[in-house]
Amino acid sequence: MVTEPESKFIRIDDQEIPFVHGQTIMDATLAAGVYIPHLCHFPGITPQGNCKLCTVEVDGKPLAACTSPAAAGQRIRNNTPELNESRKALTQMLFIEGNHICPSCEKTGNCPLQAMAYHLGMLHGHFPAQFPVREVDASHPTIMLDRDRCILCSLCVRASREVDGKNVFAIAGRGTHASLIVNTANGKLVDSDIEPSDLAARICPVGAILIKEHGYDAPIGKRIFDQHKINEIGLEKIYIAGAKSDDS
Ligand code: SF4
Numbered sequence: 001m002v003t004e005p006e007s008k009f010i011r012i013d014d015q016e017i018p019f020v021h022g023q024t025i026m027d028a029t030l031a032a033g034v035y036i037p038h039l040c041h042f043p044g045i046t047p048q049g050n051c052k053l054c055t056v057e058v059d060g061k062p063l064a065a066c067t068s069p070a071a072a073g074q075r076i077r078n079n080t081p082e083l084n085e086s087r088k089a090l091t092q093m094l095f096i097e098g099n100h101i102c103p104s105c106e107k108t109g110n111c112p113l114q115a116m117a118y119h120l121g122m123l124h125g126h127f128p129a130q131f132p133v134r135e136v137d138a139s140h141p142t143i144m145l146d147r148d149r150c151i152l153c154s155l156c157v158r159a160s161r162e163v164d165g166k167n168v169f170a171i172a173g174r175g176t177h178a179s180l181i182v183n184t185a186n187g188k189l190v191d192s193d194i195e196p197s198d199l200a201a202r203i204c205p206v207g208a209i210l211i212k213e214h215g216y217d218a219p220i221g222k223r224i225f226d227q228h229k230i231n232e233i234g235l236e237k238i239y240i241a242g243a244k245s246d247d248s
Pocket residue numbers: 149150151152153154155156157180203204205206208209
């Protein structure tokens with residue numbers, strides 16, 4: 001006789017949701033329509049736990065939901081004032097570590113980092129701004145890389161390897177010395193095989209990778225986060241379609 005596999009559940013903020021073996025807490029919650037704030041997670045791409053925004057309390061311990069396996073009986077706290085305050089502080093740090101000048105950024109209104117700041121009620125950077133000066137790579141005819149806005153989420157690195165079948169980007173160095181590099185002999189995008197239709201060129205959650213000649217395309221009111229909240233489930237498809245260049 002074939003027996004049905006036993007249903008397994010986790011409990012998140014008093015909601016019981018099912019999961020299957022191999023799912024992370026993030027996989028299971030997204031499948032159940034429960035939002036956990038995140039910036040470096042993208043469905044279908046191997047999670048890496050870089051941004052720490054998805055930190056939840058699992059049986060009292062802080063764990064990154066995107067890299068932690070779901071296990072039967074876990075009691076998880078997610079949407080709490082304390083966790084959201086920590087997420088806001090992390091988001092403030094991301095802002096002050098880079099040059100995120102939203103009103104003049106081409107990505108404004110279409111930027112998950114900006115949308116996350118609104119979601120978490122961030123009104124200012126709180127910490128002293130660092131105003132970094134990092135190398136801008138404008139060498140490619142259709143794609144621009146502004147490292148001053150990079151939050152080192154590594155989504156472009158993973159998307160290029162895992163989805164595009166290329167290996168355009170890498171993160172070099174550690175901690176405060178970490179930086180996004182281009183895997184070409186001279187380190188320039190122009191000598192890479194990246195194309196505007198690549199997921200790596202469209203997945204950036206800030207204005208660090210931009211398709212040239214497409215700034216400010218959508219007027220205020222028509223941009224992605226004018227029409228959607230970042231806590232909508234399945235927004236990634238809209239985000240990628242919205243970020244797509246007409247050239248691709
Ligand atoms: S360029 Fe964008 S996608 Fe790539 S690591 Fe930086 S922020 Fe993430």
